[in-house]
Amino acid sequence: MTKYLTTIGLEFHAELKTRTKIFCSCPTDAGAEPNTHVCPVCLGLPGVLPVLNRRVVELAVRAGLALNCDISRYSKFDRKNYFYPDLPKGYQVTQFPLPICRNGYLTIKDAAGNPKKVRINRIHMEEDAGKLVHSGDNLSGSTFSMPDYNRAAVPLVEIVTEPDMSSAEEARDFGETLRLRLLYAGVSDVRMERGSLRCDVNISLRPEDQEELGVKVELKNLNSFRAVYRAIKFEEERQSLLLDKGLPIVQETRLWDEATGETRSMRSKEDAHDYRYFPEPDLVPVVIDDEWLAAISGDMPELPEVKKARLLALGIGEKETEQIVSEPYLSRFFDRAQELGCDPLTVSHWLLGDISRLLNESGAEFEEVPVDADQFAYLLGQVESKAINLNSARTVLEDLFGTDKKAADIIRERGFAQISDTSALQAAVDQVIAANPKPVADYKGGKKASIGFLVGQVMKATRGQANAALVKELLEKALEN
Amino acid sequence: MPITDMTACELAAALTEKRLSSREATAAYLDRIAALDKEINSYITVTPEQAMKDAEASDKRRAEGRALSPLDGVPMALKDVICSKGVRTTAASKILYNFVPPYDATCWSRLKAGGAVLLGKVNMDEFAMGSSTETSAFGPTRNPWDEERVPGGSSGGSAAAVAAGLAAYSLGTDTGGSVRQPAHFCGVVGLKPTYGRVSRYGVIPYASSLDQVGVLARDCRDAASVLQLIAGQDRMDSTSAPAPVEDYASACGEDITGLKIGLPKEFMSDAIAGDAVAPDIAFAMRQGAERLAAQGAVVEEVSLPHSAYALPTYYILASAEASSNLARYDGVRYGARAENAENVYDMFTATRSANFGAEVKRRIMLGTFALSSGYYDAYYNKTMQVRTLIKQDYDQAFAAGFDCLMTPAAPTTAFKLGEMTDDPLTMYMQDICTVPVNLAGLPGLVVPVGLDNGNLPIGLQLIGKSFDERTLFAVGSRLESPLRLQPGLEM
Structure with a gap:
């Protein structure tokens, strides 16, 4: 049986922890009534223009610093063009050739427990899309859908790694390390279950004697690092079975189904969009001077x-x-x-x-x-x-x-003040000695352990407020005589 | 003099001196619109009730000595691409036939803050794509000088309304000549300020890196007074410039002795327009040069070697941006929506197919192609490089000591309706003199200088340094021959 090597790269989307959206002053907090956190700008009404939220740049730079990246002093925004009802302008404002951060890394542990560097290709800023609420349980069972644009233009960073991981364990370790770093840096809430951190997996398998990487499959809908781990394990199994039989791997996007524990095909490469990226003419380039970078670094948790x-x-x-x-x-x-x-x-x-x-x-x-x-x-x-x-x-x-x-x-x-006053305790000690002749006799007869019972009695008499060590000391003193 | 013959500044003076009320002026304009605009078709939407209310408020302010600006109470019009809160704004497209913006464009809110009285929204080529106002979904506007002819475009409604006395002044937009070419065709002044001089917020975009709000007016002083109100940085437009707003009106009539004015030879040679420049326009150029020289200016030839590449560069770049800017008209949130579609993608397709006109579709397809993977470097990237070269031509001319340049505004005077509708490339040639200015981001001013032998207006274009609109007004005011003729339009 051929052994296969797994190659994994990860793509993360983290919602930035800003008060307002990336290009307008609408609030970012989730959970509001649909289409209440919207304005002409994030709805993409005709003629409106984006104005970049400074805080977005600062948090993206923080993410870069937390992930050991080079910070670009000059970056710019681009448009990614495609049609979908949750996308108000018919394009997403993102960064393509000149992202804000590049060339980072995180260190994880490999299978042998040795440190392993996983490189980060880039971090870029972009806006989120809205979401569709379907009339039925899912899209295919619905007669209509309603767009909710509250989430439209909530700021995101996309973080893309190099394909440097070779197992589900490494991918999970990387994800958790990254998550904690972003959390500490105050960049994002990084709650995967709520979608404020999303992780897509790119995975390929190749026979161990082959140099060239295998066909890449993208895995989506992973709502926890446990799901990331399980989905990779499933894919390794699925793809190696196909390869064993000499069947081709299809280059495609597959969705993880948490309930069945399987991935299923969502779209193939043929359906891939041509996004027609070009520079966003409504925004000016983002220039980070020494002073600003120093301020962001100085503010780094x-x-x-x-x-x-x-x-x-x-x-x-x-x-x-x-x-x-x-x-x-x-x-x-x-x-x-x-x-x-x-x-x-x-x-x-x-x-x-x-x-x-x-x-x-x-x-x-x-x-x-x-x-x-x-x-x-x-x-x-x-x-x-x-x-x-x-x-x-x-x-x-x-x-x-x-x-x-x-x-x-x-x-x-609550009357918890501990009684550490000898005179206050002496009466209780005397009473307990008088009331418990047998344990007293036992103690005096050499059965020193019975003092524990007597201490307990004094504690009980003082409703637990007596300083137990002091009680023991007083009892011992009384019984020695 | 009839009220509707006055310049905006003359009207403003009459209001200040209480010789006239804004109500009288507004009523005069509304009457004239009612009488003449069925023929001219310069308005898409007229707002008489609101206009009279605003005029009344203006009269009250002036009576109390609280005029908001020199132009408080002067009736005007907006190109229907400039969003006006509560007033339908269509971009002359079926796809926005019912769109009522919940916000004002910054240029309009600034005029409003100066007490402007809006008469209505004026016609244009659909989404500002065209040079004749024939691509409007609301029918073509006719040239007041000859109703068989087009007023130019895309701000044809803005120019025709000012020329025909249907508005004291108007705002237009200029992406490749859309204010200046109609000004030339209609015999009015047309200013395209420096890119970034006037906020684009609330102006429905055609090509964002080229679009600029401009002014159509009776003379330079009017245009300068309007620019005064709308210029300046806007926090809602990141591309608006912090350059200080100067006193523009005071530049009109300033001495131009010693100013160096360049005549770019490429604009008169075979290489670019050559034969296409009508003899009367070439003659007007020589006369204009003599006129400026007679007033002490130094007029010399200059070379802008990359001019020949401006037109293809413009059409690729503008179409690319347009293909993206117009993606939002998908029937989901506002505007027209096709009924009975099978699914959302069918709805997008049906909505856009049924509600965009042919020219808009042509440019969306051109732009989509130019941005497609595999073609991006050959088209979009190349045009960005050429754009830089064109800009450098102008930088070098100005560095060589020229204060401004003078060119024709277009190769011909107004052409006939329908003459070019089946020949888009010839139509695109209309922009040959004006597009380089947008690519370079510079200010351009067209002023009327006379009539051709067919009694059609001729305007000449002055091109200035970045943010040096003052020099344009100084030279323009010395060059202009305001044409107050409105043949066939006397009531």
Whole structure:
């Protein structure tokens, strides 16, 4: 049986996190009533003109910096011409020969676990299209369709890699690395399930003794990196079966079907458009001078690899570091708590323990951890000084979660202040000794473990507020006599 | 003098001195439109109610001493390619027969802010594609000097309305000569400002890198006064220029002693127009040169060696941009839509087939071809290179000390209706003198200088440096012989 080598290149579309659209001041937020976030410009009414949103350029440059690209000081827009009802002008404004970023790379791990450089060919800016709402469940079962142009002219960057990946694992690793970088750079929300990050796969197979690349197939409709992984695995299987039988691979675009776990043909090369690209005459070239580039670079947030190195240096474990860095809101919370003087290991422990549990239980989505870092730092301080015990602290945290309460108030209202006053505890200790002659006798008879029961009784009598270590000390002292 | 014979500035003076009200002036124009425009067909849409309301508001402002501009209350017209909020804007195409824009073009909102009274929207070649106003879906406009003849195009309605006393001035657009050639045919002044001088926002595009809003007026002073109101950078148009707006009207009548005026030999030689330049126009050129020399200007021959390539360059480039600019008329969002199509692609095809005219289709096909893969380098890319060479010709002429250039506005005077409709290439030759100016992005001004032996107007073209409209007005005002004849049109 012939062995085949897989060659994979990826194409990403990321929605830029701008407040307004690329060429007008309509809002970009999703979920509005159809055709409410529109104006003459994004509807492409006759005579209107685009005006480039500066923020789009800044975020595209950030994407380039995050992906180790050269930033073009001079780039320009082009028109990509085709007809479709979701495309208001009959052309998409994009960048063709002179994109804003070129020649980047990301480092991933190959099958042997060694670092592997995957090159990025280009990043360019463009506008999104609208979307069609069909009267039926899908296009073929519909008698009419209604265009919704809210998404039309939402800014995108398209990121195109070189065909440098050779397995589903590498493609997934690359995608996840890229996603996290864009997220940290503040370029995009990168939510694949919502389409703010989209990934298309170009894949070809060739016999291992063949130099020339095989026929390229494009895979679309991949809504997660799991889907990317599965679709590549499926294609490798499908194409190698065809090649084994000596059958040709058709150059085509195939759609991934998440339900059946298969890809199916969408259109062949013969249906490919001639997009008739030419320079967009309604926009002037984008020129990025030293000053502007410096301002964008200076504004660049910390990237995940830098953050990882910092956490590891603080003594956080590798696995914990990975977990914290994978969620920017966890890592931002970590930074805030650390700035407030909290012990990094303790913060990591709480973050991955109770805070993660509360986040999961709430089921909601968060931009930030919904706990005030000042209150959290105060709470940790109280535990450290033994003013409250750990169990109480966990309850306080639950009360702080999603509220603007003060930790001190919760501790007071709940009566969590730990009793560390010897004189206040002595009476309870004496009472427990008097009421429990058997464990007392056991202890005195050498069964030292029975002190645990007695500590528990004192804790119970003080409704958990006693400083347990102090109680133990007082009991031991009383029983020695 | 009849109200409709006055220049815009004369009318403005009468309004200022309260010798006349805007209501009287507007009513006079509306009456004349009602009486004469059935024949001339310069208007697609007349807006009498709104015009009278706006005139009344203007009179009130002037009574309170709050005139918004010198031209407050002067009745005028807009080429029907310039969007006007609430007033149907068709681009003279069936495909936009019902389009009412929810916004104003910047040039119109600036005139409005100056108190302009809109009489209506005037006829043109469909999507500004044509040199005779015969491609309009609303029928051809006739030349007021001879109704058997065309007014030129594409801003033929704008020129005819001003010539026939159906508007004090009008705005047109000029992509390859569409303001200047009709000005020449109708005996009025036509200004195409520097590319970027006037915002294109809200102007339905033909070829974006060449289109510029222009003015048709009775004389240079009127054109300068209108430019004053519409010029200047606009944040809605990235290609509008930050160059400062100068005082244009004061340039009219300025001394031109010592100014160096070039006569490009290619515009008179066989190589470009040669035999095609009518003898009367060649004679007018010599007379014009003598006239300027007599006023102290230095007139010398100059060479623009790449002029012969301008026409093919223009038609490839403009068609390429047009093929893309006109893609949005697909029947989905506004305008005409074909009924009973099987699917959306059939709807696109049926809508566009039924509602674009022949000339528009011809240019969409030319442009689509020129941009197609495999042909792009041979056509579009090559034209971009030639465009640069043409621009360099002008840069060199100006660097050599010329202040402006003078050429014919077109090879002939007004031709007869239907004379060229079956011969698009001959029709395209009409633009031979004007297209290089658009390719170079320079300002051009056509002023009337006299009549040919058939009593048809002749205009000459002045070409200036970028953003130097003032020099054009200085020279133009010394060259022009305003023609106030409207033969056969006395009421």
